[in-house]
Amino acid sequence: MDRTHRTRSIEAATSPGSAAVSRRARLRDDLEQVILGEAERVFADKGFDGATVSDIAEAAGLSKQNLMYYFPSKQALYERVLDDVLDDWLRSxxxxxxxxxxxxxxxxxxxxxxxxxxxxxxxxxxxxxxxxxxxxxxxxxxxxxxxxxxxxxxxxxxxxxxxxxxxxxxxxxxxxxxxxxxxxxxxxxxxxxxxxxxxxxxxxxxxxxxxxxxxxxxxxxxxxxxxx
Amino acid sequence: MDRTHRTRSIEAATSPGSAAVSRRARLRDDLEQVILGEAERVFADKGFDGATVSDIAEAAGLSKQNLMYYFPSKQALYERVLDDVLDDWLRSxxxxxxxxxxxxxxxxxxxxxxxxxxxxxxxxxxxxxxxxxxxxxxxxxxxxxxxxxxxxxxxxxxxxxxxxxxxxxxxxxxxxxxxxxxxxxxxxxxxxxxxxxxxxxxxxxxxxxxxxxxxxxxxxxxxxxxxx
DNA sequence: GTCTATAGCCCGATAGAC
DNA sequence: GTCTATCGGGCTATAGAC
CATH class of the missing domain: 1.10.357.10 (Tetracycline Repressor, domain 2)
Incomplete structure (x- = not known):
């Protein structure tokens, strides 16, 4: 499955070509995975409307404002969670x-x-x-x-x-x-x-x-x- | 199943003994059933957190303030819906x-x-x-x-x-x-x-x-x- | 990239006139 | 029983300093 919902614009903004890029990109990917994992749990527990961005951010160990630096909106985060689950399911x-x-x-x-x-x-x-x-x-x-x-x-x-x-x-x-x-x-x-x-x-x-x-x-x- | 969650205090307040009581009680019961029916649909569509009292009230044809005259809180309404469903299920x-x-x-x-x-x-x-x-x-x-x-x-x-x-x-x-x-x-x-x-x-x-x-x-x- | 601050909105619930 | 009005609070999302 493609990753249409990812915040490509921000990825593109990380200065390309430098030695630090891959490391930063790595950290970003890791953090994204942590956020997505916690989001999956929280959405499962409380549903889309019941879950708050704060809940997910707290579970992932950052502030909600910081979380929204990685995902443009709650809706986008939710769709990424569903995409990833469906992707995994179809592959499995x-x-x-x-x-x-x-x-x-x-x-x-x-x-x-x-x-x-x-x-x-x-x-x-x-x-x-x-x-x-x-x-x-x-x-x-x-x-x-x-x-x-x-x-x-x-x-x-x-x-x-x-x-x-x-x-x-x-x-x-x-x-x-x-x-x-x-x-x-x-x-x-x-x-x-x-x-x-x-x-x-x-x-x-x-x-x-x-x-x-x-x-x-x-x-x-x-x-x-x-x-x- | 008992009806613990109903607003007994208000029922008790309707002047007892008069001829109008049963008719009023009847109307109240009917309206309660309408509200419960719509609440069931709306909760099914949006979940507890996604559903708003306004949604349910609008579906039942009254204002949210008026709905909350019949049910003391959203939570109580939700529990009544679940109680009624479970009751029906156990009887069926x-x-x-x-x-x-x-x-x-x-x-x-x-x-x-x-x-x-x-x-x-x-x-x-x-x-x-x-x-x-x-x-x-x-x-x-x-x-x-x-x-x-x-x-x-x-x-x-x-x-x-x-x-x-x-x-x-x-x-x-x-x-x-x-x-x-x-x-x-x-x-x-x-x-x-x-x-x-x-x-x-x-x-x-x-x-x-x-x-x-x-x-x-x-x-x-x-x-x-x-x-x- | 991570903070503080806050805009802007909608929610559940209450108060009180009629 | 049904209105109008409103309070207090939590939410998503954005702005801007650092």
Missing amino acids: MNALAHSDLPMPQALRLYIQAKLEFSRRRPAGSRVYALEVISGAKQYAQQIKSKVVPVLRKDIATLNRWMEPRQVKVSAEHLMFAIWAATQSYADFATQMQLVTGRSSLSDAFFAQAQETLTQMVLGALGSAEASA | MNALAHSDLPMPQALRLYIQAKLEFSRRRPAGSRVYALEVISGAKQYAQQIKSKVVPVLRKDIATLNRWMEPRQVKVSAEHLMFAIWAATQSYADFATQMQLVTGRSSLSDAFFAQAQETLTQMVLGALGSAEASA
Whole structure:
């Protein structure tokens, strides 16, 4: 994903050609990453409107005025967070459409990748979920151009596998269920912790999640027995 | 659910015993319902912090000062919305634990009820989801006391059915998947509409959702063949 | 690049006339 | 119960000294 939202003008302003440039650029990049990381957490916790620039700045260890030297506006910072999360997600997912494995195995890995993303980047997942649930008013265009085509292709691929086998469940809804279930291990972690009584979610917990969800998907395809 | 958050003091102030009382009380109740309905929509669209009292008042057709005559604070209004949604949800769900049907049939009805709730009250579902995803900072206590016990019981019931049959998937994660998938038809409706290209979700769409999800659950239990 | 100061705005909530 | 008026506060964003 491109970095359109970055403050290019300021980068261009750092005197080019001097020996100090790369070092300064490095520091700037590091600081940007710190800010983006904290922004992701704060936006996930409080939503776009609930989060304040001060909150994020304090978490990143600088003043809000200083933060706004690196990012031109709260809105731009928010979009960068969403861009980075979406970018990471698209890179992490091995699309069903581009896999040359047999379908049950491809689905198994698909579920694993999505589940691992929820675990590795829960705050990012939650920021994305908050945006979509609230109607994606700020981000609908990006979703339409970057997410929807990938998902449509995956559904079509799954459908092409299912049809000759006369599987009668819907490929579309099967994919919806996979997204929803895997996503929920980031989004609803709070509620899961309350139900299980655990304060954090362990390796074993996620392994069970993966196993159960895989059995559900393969079970619906009528090949549960082939997956033990 | 009780109505602790209602402005009892004002109700008590309406001169009791007169013929006009019931009519006035009726109007008040109606107006309260209008406000609550609009509040649910606005909170779902913008979150607690993004929503303003003015937004809700305008949607309900009164001034914000007038709205705050009926609800003492934005916070109280928000909690009433969540209370009402949770109340409705608990009444709508025929808990697995209290069903005397055979398990596959009980699960089928459970999925149907949850799916119907997502369809009937999408805004309420989304307000609840936004609250949980953001860490349920305002509502954790209510979830702990009213939601978690029900879900724990359902998981235990399902587990008691699974164990003698040596089903090796996890009852806990099976239930998590059911909640997540059914909930997503309210929460991620926007994204689903973008993927399917439809502007609204039809009867047939929900029927397919129900069928597919049921097959997934029963398939994981190894009784897919018993469900046609 | 990092400060202080502040503009400009909108918010939730209250007071009080009618 | 419904108005007008307003207070006090927090917010994003900008200006300008250093």
